Every structure is written in structure tokens, then in C-alpha cells.
Amino acid sequence: MGIFSTIISRKFKNIAGTRYERILKDYKEFFLTKEELSLPVIKSILMPVDRSTRKVPEEIYEALSACEDAEVTVVYIMSEDACELIRQTLGEKASREFRLKQEESGRALLESITPSLERLGLKVRTRMLLGNKSEDVIRLSREKDLLVIPKLYGSEITKTTSISPVVMKIVQHVSIPVIVY
Amino acid sequence: MRILVLVDGSKWSQKAALHAIALARKEKSKIILFSVLDRKEAKAIAFSMTMRSDKLEEMERFEEQVWKEMKKSVKEIMTDMLKFCHERGVNCSIKITEGNAKEKILSEANSGKYSLVVMGAYGKSGKTRIGSLLEEVVGLIKPPTMIVR
Helix, strand or coil, X not given: CCXXXXXXXXXXXXXXXXXXXXHHHHCHHXXXXXXXXXXXXXXXXXXXXXXXXXXXXXXXXXXXXXXXXXXXXXXXXXXHHHHHHHHHHHCHHHHHHHHHHHHHHHHHHHHHHHHHHHHCCCEEEEEEEEECHHHHXXXXXXXXXXXXXXXXXXXXXXXXXXXXXXXXXXXXXXXXXXXXX | CEEEEECCCCHHHHHHHHHHXXXXXXXXXXXXXXXXXXXXXXXXXXXXXXXXXXXXXXXXXXXXXXXHHHHHHHHHHHHHHHHHHHHCCCEEEEEEEECCHHHHHHHHHCCCCCCEEEEECCECCECCCCCHHHHHHCCCCCCCEEEEC
């Protein structure tokens, strides 16, 4: 399919002459190289979830079923900033209670998603951590092949937002493919 | 699974097609390669080129030339991609339409016919910044959307 390579070859090779190799190098960003032509293989998937994940759509399971033998890490990140804010304003006890509630709902969410993924033949790992949703997802995605994230991850559901700013930040900073749902 | 791949001719949309093929190979899936030709793009190119070359009277003629070239080029690209899919045993078809890219993409993607939309993260201007079209449409597309880089 090296469309642009073909076009460059067909239209410019004769004109460029000896400069052809240099042109190919300079314009590499704009056309697919031979190395990039192979079909991607997804072996590891990161799936952050939070309370915006009311239900993982069937289409996601359908797409993931194509990633044979992949390992899915389903991660629930509790906001450290929120816990700290509650600690500073309402005290240590309120912060601890908030965190416990977060852990409880996180565990329930992780447990509800895991069986559906396992049914697809995927290996599932679950993680729960206290941190920063966008920064931790960006960091964790560095060792993965695919990120699958809800559109409203990290924000409250509003009628004015079709995608959360947290997700936009993540999409801009990760270097792997992302499925938003 | 029916997968809609948004093709703008950039390297990133070609990579999007590769990901769609990888997902479509296992299941009995179909890929639809979708491209929107926007006359405004030809207008913008014609305007910017003729302004710089001091030949404003040539603008309309040049716009027509660019438009024809855009149509020809997208057909070539899509046909090439179609062939690539068929060679890998993937059921695939192409759909080319004219109009406003954002409107046409949203109307097609949200038609209820697709379970996944796949698109490149960047546009034809390269990796300088995330595609502006992506920023505009990704939240408004109803099916899950895969953004490829």
C-alpha cells in the first residue's frame, strides 16, 4: 500500500535524480515506510475505568476479541488531589472515608468488567492506585500497545462536554493507538 | 463488525487502515474506507498559491485544476487501499463523498451502521499537532473511535 512512496517514485524519481534518497528521508513524516507497512499486533492493552464507565459497550468487546492472547490491564485510579482536598477542608477522617468509598466502588467496577474480558480469551490484570488520572494513564500506556478509555474519563458527566479534557490530554500525549468510547 | 476508516490521504489514515485490517481479519468483518472531498480545500490552496504568485486572475482556473487533482488522487489512494485489503482477505469497500468534512463524517459515522470508527491522529500537514478535525469530531462520533498514530 505504500501509496505516497509509489506516488513519489512515479512522479518525482526522475526529476529528483540523485536527490531522491534525500527527499525520501526529508519527507518520511508524510509517507508510510516499508517497515511501517506491516499489520500491527496488539499484545498488551491498558483499560482505565472510573465512575464515568457506566457500561463497557459491546462494540469494545467485539474489537478486543480480535486481539488474540493479549493481556488487558484494567486500572482504577483514585484521585490523590481529591483526597488531599478533602483532607485539607474536611479533615483526615473524611478523607479516609472518601478513599475507602472510592476503593469499594473501584473494586466493584473492576470485578464487573473482568469476566467479560476473560470470556474473550484475554488475560486480565486489575490494578487500583492513588494518583493523577491523566499523568498515570500516560505513564502506564508507555509499555502497552493499545489504550481503551471512556470519553468522559476523569470528569463529571455534563451536557456540554462530549469528551473530557482529561481524555483529550491523554490522547495528545500518548504514543500508542487509543480507542475512546 | 463493520469498521469505518476515515481516509484523508495522509500517512496516518493509511496507518488507521492497517489497524482496521488487523482487527477485521479475525471476525467476519467489513471495512468501509470513507473519504470526504471538500471544495474549500481546493479553494484555500488556489488562494494561497495565486496570492503568492501575483496571478489572482488565475485563481478560479487553478482551483478547478486542484479540485480535479484532489479527486483523482483520492480515487487512486482508495483503490490502492482497497486492493491491499483484498490481498489480505478482508472484505472492504470504498465510499467517496463531497462536502463539509465534519458534517459528512459525523453523518456517516453516526448512521448506526458501524461498530468502530478508525482514524489517524494527524492530518496531511504531518505530526506537528494533533489533527484539528479529530479534535472537532472525536467526541461527537457515537461508536467507539480508534485514533491511530
